[in-house]
Amino acid sequence: MIYRNLLLCALLILTVSASFAQDEIPDDSDQIVYTVVDAFGDTVTITPTDLERIISIGGAVTEILYDLGMGDNIIAVDVSSIYPPQTADLPTVGYLRFLSAEPVLSYEPSLIITTEDAGPVDTLRLIQSVGIPVLIVPAEDTPEGAAEKIRTVAAGVGKSDEAEAIIEAMRRDIERAQALVEMVETRPRVLFVFAGSNIALGVLGRASGGHQMLELVNVENAITIEDGYIPLTAEAIVAAAPDIILTTSLSVERVGGVENFLNLPGISLTPAAQNGRIVYEQMDDLFLLGFTPRLGDAILNLTYLLHEDLPRPAYAVVRLSPALEQFEAQLRRAGQLEALDIDEPLTVLAPNNDALTLADTELSASELSALILQGAIPPQEMTAVPADMIEAVISTANGYVYILNGLPE
Structure with a gap:
């Protein structure tokens, strides 16, 4: 293969x-x-x-x-x-x-x-x-x-x-992604749309870092042209007929938000838009295209996001009380959390203990394990969590960590 x-x-x-x-x-x-x-x-x-x-x-x-x-x-x-x-x-x-x-x-x-x-x-x-x-x-x-x-x-x-x-x-992380994609039987067609700070909106062809990312997560690039960057046209978008449109959060921001993005020429006519399969949240330019130390995170996250038929990771409920301030400081240093106004202990829903492990964390594995009060909340139950309970969402190599201001019903 x-x-x-x-x-x-x-x-x-x-x-x-x-x-x-x-x-x-x-x-x-x-x-x-x-x-x-x-x-x-x-x-x-x-x-x-x-x-x-x-x-x-x-x-x-x-x-x-x-x-x-x-x-x-x-x-x-x-x-x-x-x-x-x-x-x-x-x-x-x-x-x-x-x-x-x-x-x-x-x-x-x-x-x-x-x-x-x-x-x-x-x-x-x-x-x-x-x-x-x-x-x-x-x-x-x-x-x-x-x-x-x-x-x-x-x-x-x-x-x-x-x-x-x-x-x-x-x-x-790349090994984990490899093990996951070997379980899938289909390769969705993905269109990678990008707007840089110095270039107009376009799509990424096969001679691009974006194509490399699609290859690494075992999906099909909907663009067959060998060029690295192709200006966006309605005809090209419609002809590509992508199952999923992948872009960066900054690309969406540069065109004025997701509604404006969906109104770009040809986008609304694609199967991806009609099925609500636009992937961009928490995907900054460097995360997807920079081939930085977060590359493993990016590959693993994209593997889950682009292959819907993969089993989702189970969630654990973690209660952070005395260690919360320390944990928050570590997240800030890692650039994963901008700010939290905290008056009382919060609940964290995470895929597993590893999702809470940072390279420079001062919390030991035993301390993290001691924080687990309850486990095995299926991911689908997250849909029942009221939006006003969510204080922050942190993207990690193992999925998303949800920080809530209480326990879900």
């Missing part, structure tokens, strides 16, 4: 070390130096002092740095850096494909990390010429490409052990 071979290949490569070099070389002052061969083939030397003022250019790079615990070292980002939410508080230096040296240098960075998609190259070379190290990270839109990105960034900031833990978690 082509799908099985694709995932097995990805999983094997995820477990193999990347080809770049990372050396810790003491100089005369015993300072550690990180030496990395980047995507341009340049040998980049980075010292701990260089890590103090990082400009991160590229949403995937920024997300990786936060996951590695380097968020406090970032002084500016580019406009594609939309996750985690705290990036909104940072100044921006423009868009990674259209950089200018002056705004970048005005922040007096000690290190710039970006991807091979960034440009123009002359701008990057100009920045290098003034003595600022520039680390260029690979940008291949595949699971192995995501692992390479993580390893390269981590090598430059001295966090290679942390990188391997992130990659291992991603690999486990």
Whole structure:
């Protein structure tokens, strides 16, 4: 099976070390130096002092740095850096494909990390010429490409052990998705519609990261054209006849909301729209297209969302009282929860214990287990929960976590 071979290949490569070099070389002052061969083939030397003022250019790079615990070292980002939410508080230096040296240098960075998609190259070379190290990270839109990105960034900031833990978690999620899709007998036709911050609304063809995502969750791309991006036309939409339309939450926001999206040329005439199969909620651009550390989450969530015939995960009811504040803080740091005004203990409905496990959580497995009061609430019963009881919904690798202000009847 082509799908099985694709995932097995990805999983094997995820477990193999990347080809770049990372050396810790003491100089005369015993300072550690990180030496990395980047995507341009340049040998980049980075010292701990260089890590103090990082400009991160590229949403995937920024997300990786936060996951590695380097968020406090970032002084500016580019406009594609939309996750985690705290990036909104940072100044921006423009868009990674259209950089200018002056705004970048005005922040007096000690290190710039970006991807091979960034440009123009002359701008990057100009920045290098003034003595600022520039680390260029690979940008291949595949699971192995995501692992390479993580390893390269981590090598430059001295966090290679942390990188391997992130990659291992991603690999486990991809394995779970593989096990799930082997249970399905049909492949729905999915149309991936996208509106970027700098491009008009269009559909993603086979030479795109969006197509790679559809392949990884074993669905059929309703667009057969090899181009990566095709402008949206009513004729193309209707001819595609998708069972499901997949888009990002920001794409819907950019056209003025879901009602406006449904009124776009041809959309309302598709089987997807007529059957209410528009998937976009909690799907930011980087989540679906960035091939970031959340790739495993994205593949697993899409597997459930696009294959309706899969068995849904069972829910557990978790009561968070003394540990609630601590748990909430962890969720905020992970960018999964913006705010909760809490006056009393809340109820959390989650697929399983793993859904509440975060990479940097301070709650041990035993503490999480001790919080479970009641289990086995079937997912279908969630439909009976009044909307005003739902305080927040958190997307995780194992499904959605519902935080309620009480127990459902």
